[in-house]
Amino acid sequence: MHNGIIIGAGPAGLTAAVTCAENGLDVIVLDEYMRAGGRLLGQLYEQPDGKWWNGIKESERLFQQAVDLGVQFRFGTAVSNIEYLDDMWVIYTEKEVLQTSNLLLATGAAESPVPVPGWTLPGVMSVGAAQVMTNVHRVKPGERGVIIGINVLSAAIAMELQLAGVEVASLTLPRMSEVTDVEAHPKEVMDSLLHVSHMAPSPFVKLGSKFMKGDFMKKMGAAFYPKNGVKMWDIPIQLRKAVIEIYGENQVEGVTLATINSKGDVVPGTEENIAADFVCIAGGLYPLAELAAIAGCPFYLVEELGGYVPLHSEEMETTLDGLYVAGNITGIEGAKVAAAQGHVAGLSIARNNGIRSLDYKIMDAIQHVKTTRDHAYIQFHPQIQKGRSKIQDQWNTYQRNVQEV
Amino acid sequence: MTDRRILDHPILGEQKSQKEISFTFNQKEYKGLQGEPIAAALLANGVRTLRYHEESGTPRGIYCNIGHCFECRVIINGKQGQRACLTPLEEGMVIESPAPLPTPVRDWRYENA
Amino acid sequence: MQKNNMIICRCEEVTYADLKKTKEKYNCTARELKLRTRAGMGYCGGRTCRSAVDKIASSLEKQKEKDIIPLKYQPPVRPVSFADLGGEHK
Secondary structure (H helix, E strand, C coil), X not given: XXXXXXXXXXXXXXXXXXXXXXXXXXXXXXXXXXXXXXXXXXXXXXXXXCCEEEHHHHHHHHHHHHHHCCCEEECCCCEEEEEEECCEEEEEECCCEEEECCEEECCCEEECCCCCCCCCCCCEEEHHHHHHHHHHCCECCCCEEEEECCCHHHHHHHXXXXXXXXXXXXXXXXXXXXXXXXXXXXXXXHHHHHHHHHHCCCHHHHHHHHHCCCHHHHHHHHHHCCCCCEEECCEEEEEEEEEEEEECCCCCCEEEEEEECCCCCECCCCCEEEECCEEEECCCEEECCHHHHHHCCCEEXXXXXXXXXXXXXXXXXXXXXXEEECHHHHCCCCXXXXXXXXXXXXXXXXXXXXXXXXXXXXXXXXHHHHHHHHCCCCCCCCCHHHHHHHHHHHHHHHHHHHHHX | CHHHECCEECCCEECCCCCEEEEEECCEEEEEECCXXXXXXXXXXXXXXXXXXXXXXXXXXXXXCCCCCXXXXXXXXXXXXXXXXXXXXXCCCEEECCCCCCCCHHHHCHHHC | CCHHHCXXXXXXXXXXXXXXXXXXXXXXXXXXXXHHHCCCCCXXXXXXXXXXXXXXXXXXXXXXXCCCCCCCCCCCCCCCCHHHHXXXXX
C-alpha cells in the first residue's frame, strides 16, 4: 500500500511525486515510457535570457530529486484500467494490481490527427514523434521532411529539427476538409502564429505581428501572402499551399502541394511534387484523459484548453474522492505550468493524507501556477486564461448543485 | 550507420556512448545501441517499415513514437503486440514484423459474403 | 490517391468515404458511426482518430454538447493479452 500513486512521469507527475515525498508520503510513479520526463524530454528552445531550456536535463533533474527522496518508479508499465472499490483506487497494470487512497492522473496529452491521403506510409509520423527521435534518441527522422500543420508546436519542432541538421523542406497546411479544423484555414493559422512571433528571429512573424493587428489586415495578409511563402529560421512557411497527398511506393517519397486561396480552397492545376523522405503531421495536442473518463469524472469541452477536460478544482481535485489531475490532462500548456500544477496536486494529496497546516502552502502554490502561466514563454492557446476560468465556473456550478442535492 | 545518428548536437552536445549490440529483425542482423528503443535502432539502420496491416498488408512504421498509437507493434522474442517505440533494445533480441492475417475478420461481414 | 480513399482510422483502415457514406445513410451519432464502421475500435482504442471521427459525425448533429464526450471511453485503455488475463506463468 502506498499513500499515493501517480500515473505519468512527466513534469506534473514528477513534481507531484517530489512534493508528496517532501511531506513524508510513500509514493510510486507509473509510466509506460522507458524513462522519466514525458513530453518534457523533447523540449529544446532558447529563452529570452539567451539560456537554452533543455527538456532532457530538466527531466533528469526532477527524476533525480524524486529518487533521492525515496520515490519509487515503475517504467514500461501501462495502466489499462482504474476503479474505485471499497474507498480505494485500484490500478490495473499488465504486471500487477495496485491500490491507493490517493491517485493522481498526470497522463499528459496526445496529438490530434490531421488525416492526409497517404498518411499511413512509413515515414509519416506525428511531429512529436520526430521531436523525440531527434532530441531524445538522437536519430534523424529522415534527411528532408515536410511538416503539415503550422502551429506553435510544429514551428518550435521545425527549428529543433534544423538545429540537429535535418532539413525541413516546408512547413505547410493540410488541405481543408470535414476532418480538418481551423488548422487548414490560412487566416486562422496566421492569427495563431502571431503568438509565436517573439520566438522568431526572422522578420517574417515580426513583420506579421506589426501589420496584422486588425482582423481586416489578417485577411489581407492571407490574401496577398506571397505564393512561395516566407522563411522563418530559414524554413519556408507556406500559408498559401496545402498538401493534397503524400506519395511513395513502400515509404514516403514526397508530397504533392497545391496553391490554396485565402479561404483554404485548392486552386486547380497548381499541383507540384516535392521530394521528402519523411512527413510530420502537426494537429496540435489534446488532453489525454481516458483514465479520468473511465473513472467516471464529469467532463467539459473547453476549446481553449485543447478539448474535453475532466472537471477539477484549482487544488487539482476531481469530483471523485481521492482522485486528482495535474498537467496537460487539465488543458494544454507548457511544462512549467504543468510542474506548478503538479506541486499543487502533491500538496493536496499530502493534506488528504492527514498532513497538517498545508492550507497556506496550497494557496501559495495555486498562485504560483497563475504567475507561471502569466509568464509562460510559449502559450499553446492565446485564450488560456479564459479556458481556465470556464472550467473554474463549471466546478463552482457543480459544487453548488451537489450541495443543493 | 553514423550518418543517421546525431552524434554531435550544437546544444545537446555529444551523444553519451552506449554499448553497441546485435539483434535481428525479420531474420536479418543489425547493430543498435543497448537500451535505445527498438524503433530508434531500426531507423538508425534505415528501416522504416515495422509491420504490415493485418487485413490489407499495407506497410506501416512509427507514427506517435510514444506508445499511444500502437502502429509500431512488432513481435519480440515470440511475444506479439509489443511497441517498438517504447521497448528498450537488448542483445540478441529476435524481432519480427507481424504479417497480414490469413482470414481477416472483416471478410465475414455480410457485405462480403 | 483520392480524398475519398483517405484513411481516417489507421488501425481498422476505415476511409473518409466509408464514414461519410455511413453517416449519410443512417444519420448517426459519433458512437453509432464508430460501431457501424469500426472506426476507433482497433488496436489503439481510438486514441489517434477519435477527434477526426467526432468531426465527421458532428457535422450533422444539431449542436455539440459541451458536457458529454461524444465517444465513450471504456476499459481497458491499453490492450491486454489473453496470457495476462489467464495468468500464464513465466
